[in-house]
Amino acid sequence: MSQIETTATFTKPGTLSIQNVSKQFESDDQEVSALAKINLTINPGEFVIFVGPSGCGKSTLLNMIAGFERPSEGTILLDGKQVTKPHNDRLMMFQEHALFPWMNVIDNISYGLRWKFRFNWKKRKQRARELLSMVHLEQFEKASVHQLSGGMKQRVALARALAPDPKILLVDEPFPALDALTRQKLYGDLQELFTRTGKTIVSVTHDTREAACLGDRVVIFSGRPGRIIKEIAVNLPRPRDFNDPEVGRISESIMAELQHEK
Template sequence: MSTGRALHLRGVGKTYVSGDRVVQALAPTDLDVAPGEFVCLLGASGCGKSTLLQLVAGLEEPTSGQITVDDVPVAGPSPDRVLLFQDAALFPWLSVEDNVRFGLRQSTRSREEQHRIAQEWIEKVHLLGFEHAWVHQLSGGMRQRAALARALATDPSMLLMDEPFGALDALTRDRLHEELESLWAATRKTVVFVTHNVREAVALGDRVLVLSPRPGRIVGDFRITLPRPRALEDVTVMQQASEIMHVLRRALDAATDDALLEA
């Protein structure tokens, strides 16, 4: 892992206003993520995890503070920051290969080079033989593999992943954990990964950041030093997950107490 910081947040907050309704989704937040680091964001629904991810992606503008990536202020979306959702969001009218090539078409690469890169990533995500398949012919896990190949084909510096395995069955999710970890180890992309699953966060992350209930703020920052690869059922993973769960529950209890005092 290189030195420096790939992602830098200072005082970044987000408040949504709709008519008379004001919702502070994310309290002013400071965060540094090193190049090549795999960071997992963990917290209850509505705590601002996805909001933070969309701010980094440039899909939302912060109400306060500034975000920089490689020391450049984030002023909107960029091909260097690719966001993957729980839904694979593939184009159903395109084949697997054409989906993977989609971002490459915006580049100056020749058609032959686009085809070569697409084939390379299709092979890396174990979809060889399905290049010409349509999206509706793929399983949920295969769709996420295709979405991951499309994201990595453009060679971004950062992957932003919003519960990409949340809708998958346990066996498919475990297999994709292994494949994602292998691809990350090979490419050393900076990854910011949102999840509700504490053990998933421990199994995948170099760091696990715990966010409090709304307005979201970082209340725990855990360095995960367990040897890789890790499995959800590993005793050490479960022990570390238990420690993090304690912090998460404490944050939930504090939020409940505050709500009762305000009532």
């Protein structure tokens, strides 16, 4: 794995505390209970993965952490302060369609820095370049989004989310529709960035092997309304190889828990 060479600095991440959080959605005359009584503390610098059956509220919980949705009951605190709206301290890595097609790569990454560095265009470019080198795309600074492969777009999306230096990076099923080899390379990149920046990362996946490969802790949800049924700590050294038999063993134990839920 290549070494990252950059002088970019990152702030210390914060503690996220999810206390008794439930969420109901009301639409027309129907009420959907998406999540029930979630209690979870995510520690600074921890990589936490949510897995669970489709529709159990994983994205809903991520959206509430991001501040896009409010809990119906309970509270979410970041460093003791209630989360009520979106903020640069909690950023979501969106999937490729969220890149601006009319901007080149470097401008896509700089975009999120317009508030951080106000009118200092030079600082924005410098930080964007550093982030670009961290995802190994320095030669593609001027490329248009449509000239990039799916995996490269995901790398740009990752750099863009990290550029404003959030305390927590939120990632909802980040690697859809990519071939196996590209996904495995991205797992390597994500682990490298995680180690380099010390960020807290909260990610959602349906792939139990991805969960075991990336997570410090895998949080397993029941079917809707989602409750936490089990947490599995993954104490393997990093960087982890997706094909490592130990990763496979942990993946199987996650799968076994999920199968109870069917």
